[in-house]
Amino acid sequence: MKPKQTITNADRDGGVNVLVLAASRSGAADSVARLQDKSNKCLVEIGGRPMIEIVVGAILATGLSRKVYISIEPGVLPGGLPQLGKWLQQDRVRLVPSCDNLAASVLAAAQGEEMLPLVVTTGDNALHGPEIVADFIGQFLAGGGDVGVGLTEERDVAGEFPDSGLFWHRMKDGNYSACNLYGLRNARALKAVDVFAGGGQFGKRHWRILKAFGIMPFVYYKLRVMTAAQLMRRIGKNLGVTIDTIMLPYAGGPIDVDNPASFALTERTLLARGAGRA
Numbered sequence: 036m037k038p039k040q041t042i043t044n045a046d047r048d049g050g051v052n053v054l055v056l057a058a059s060r061s062g063a064a065d066s067v068a069r070l071q072d073k074s075n076k077c078l079v080e081i082g083g084r085p086m087i088e089i090v091v092g093a094i095l096a097t098g099l100s101r102k103v104y105i106s107i108e109p110g111v112l113p114g115g116l117p118q119l120g121k122w123l124q125q126d127r128v129r130l131v132p133s134c135d136n137l138a139a140s141v142l143a144a145a146q147g148e149e150m151l152p153l154v155v156t157t158g159d160n161a162l163h164g165p166e167i168v169a170d171f172i173g174q175f176l177a178g179g180g181d182v183g184v185g186l187t188e189e190r191d192v193a194g195e196f197p198d199s200g201l202f203w204h205r206m207k208d209g210n211y212s213a214c215n216l217y218g219l220r221n222a223r224a225l226k227a228v229d230v231f232a233g234g235g236q237f238g239k240r241h242w243r244i245l246k247a248f249g250i251m252p253f254v255y256y257k258l259r260v261m262t263a264a265q266l267m268r269r270i271g272k273n274l275g276v277t278i279d280t281i282m283l284p285y286a287g288g289p290i291d292v293d294n295p296a297s298f299a300l301t302e303r304t305l306l307a308r309g310a311g312r313a
Contacts, residue, residue, distance in 0.1 A: 051171040051172055051218070052151075054144050057087055057107040057158030058133035066294050067159075075111050076292065077158040082305030086292065088118050089161045089305070091128060096165040099172045105158070106133045106140045146224060152176065155217045161301050162287030164308075167214070171281055175218035180279030182227050182271065183218030186263055187288035188209045194272045195286035202298060208262040212289035216281070227274045232253075 057077045059065060067076040077087040087105070094100050103122075105112065109132050113119045120228040122128040134140045141155055154172060156163070175183035191201050203210035219225060252270045255261045261269065264280040271278035292298050 097169040178279040181224040181276040185214035185216035214288040
């Protein structure tokens with residue numbers, strides 16, 4: 036059962052701006068983009084629709100976004116994407132140029148207070164329906180932290196996707212994976228963005244946790260002596276911000292389209308949903 040969406044404060048505050056990070060990774064061509072010979076994996080059709088349109092469409096369907104910004108290399112969009120073209124024409128969506136890394140792209144798009152509060156997500160979370168996005172936005176705006184981080188527990192995924200291939204952060208109170216949903220409430224929150232300057236993938240590269248968050252959070256993480264919320268608060272203290280841990284019990288929350296296997300899983304799920312299955 037999905038949780039009741041907490042949208043009262045979102046309605047009161049007029050929603051949030053949303054930034055979708057959609058730039059190609061540097062280096063070798065992305066394995067998902069190669070499936071359909073695309074220049075960017077967000078252009079790949081999945082379940083019959085371009086992935087970037089699925090992601091943006093879910094955000095717009097919440098009714099809680101002031102405007103959606105897509106951070107991507109210049110010249111990649113919107114050719115061949117008629118629905119995205121309509122959204123751009125209606126000024127519901129805008130394109131902003133990406134930078135060399137995630138942190139620089141977010142900071143360049145944020146432009147200080149005028150873009151805040153800002154929710155940041157990625158262009159490959161095709162299983163993020165309007166429900167999870169609305170739930171995150173509602174919980175984020177109802178909270179008080181400078182930063183909001185969306186997490187899903189392993190037990191919420193295992194029933195529907197037992198072979199998801201996800202990496203799990205093992206905490207005192209359970210195993211969690213990030214959902215690529217982050218909230219930045221104020222200018223102070225932008226200080227925390229620098230931890231992504233070297234890229235994400237903290238679970239797969241533990242040295243990045245040490246480098247980004249400091250020695251003690253790394254030790255607590257490895258020893259599993261803190262709950263997820265406690266560890267986030269400790270990390271926030273090191274970064275000089277307050278962090279709200281936002282729990283999102285949706286099976287598809289942590290699943291992004293990173294490789295051919297996750298592409299196939301996501302496409303099967305989208306087609307099943309289109310046929311009327313949950």
